Amino acid sequence: MPPESHLPAGKTLDEQASHCFGCSPINPIGLQLTFTLTTEAENITATATVQLTRNHEGPPGYLHGGIIATLMDEAMSKLNRPLNLIAMTRNLEVDYLRPCPIETPLTLTAHHLHREGRKLFHSATLTHPDGTVLATAKGLFLAIDPALLNRRQP
Numbered sequence: 001m002p003p004e005s006h007l008p009a010g011k012t013l014d015e016q017a018s019h020c021f022g023c024s025p026i027n028p029i030g031l032q033l034t035f036t037l038t039t040e041a042e043n044i045t046a047t048a049t050v051q052l053t054r055n056h057e058g059p060p061g062y063l064h065g066g067i068i069a070t071l072m073d074e075a076m077s078k079l080n081r082p083l084n085l086i087a088m089t090r091n092l093e094v095d096y097l098r099p100c101p102i103e104t105p106l107t108l109t110a111h112h113l114h115r116e117g118r119k120l121f122h123s124a125t126l127t128h129p130d131g132t133v134l135a136t137a138k139g140l141f142l143a144i145d146p147a148l149l150n151r152r153q154p
């Protein structure tokens with residue numbers, strides 16, 4: 001864990017994460033993603049509709065690759081809470097299959113694949129409304145001791 005923190009003491013995890021670039025509704029420069037979670041035992045899934053703008057452009061008319069990686073990371077991170085774990089991304093692999101258009105309602109979906117002790121293996125896809133899979137990702141998240149969060153407080 002990083003040794004320093006700007007987080008105030010005595011806050012809940014949700015309060016601590018209230019400026020998350022991916023999902024905070026109050027971060028004015030964030031992506032403000034809203035996910036729907038399916039949390040059946042054998043099917044833990046997070047889904048969001050993502051319609052971004054020129055602010056997130058890389059190639060003209062298309063999303064920046066780093067933003068696509070952020071979308072994948074964020075979607076997969078949403079699977080950790082239903083597993084009752086605090087976890088951080090350890091490894092992220094993205095396959096950029098097709099350019100991802102801006103100003104288009106894309107479907108972002110993440111699935112929990114399996115768990116090996118602290119290691120959580122997830123996958124994600126970004127799909128065009130016509131059904132074309134534009135990008136896929138695999139993520140390894142490492143569960144951390146929640147007490148570490150408190151130790152990060154000043």
Ligand SMILES: CCCCCCCCCCCCCC(=O)SCCNC(=O)CCNC(=O)[C@H](O)C(C)(C)COP(=O)(O)OP(=O)(O)OC[C@H]1O[C@@H](n2cnc3c(N)ncnc32)[C@H](O)[C@@H]1OP(=O)(O)O
Nearest residue numbers: 001002017020073074077086087088089090091140142144
């Ligand atoms: C702020 C606090 C979090 C808040 C969360 C709530 C808000 C959510 C916000 C969400 C925002 C979105 C999410 C974000 O953006 S989270 C932000 C981005 N992520 C980070 O900043 C994480 C930085 N890294 C770390 O802090 C540490 O590395 C962590 C804590 C993750 C693990 O450090 P630790 O020292 O504990 O573990 P380790 O590094 O020895 O490795 C552990 C194991 O992993 C194995 N391994 C490695 N690579 C691979 C691989 N490719 N395939 C298979 N296995 C692989 C490796 O061999 C080892 O296995 P073993 O030898 O033990 O068997």
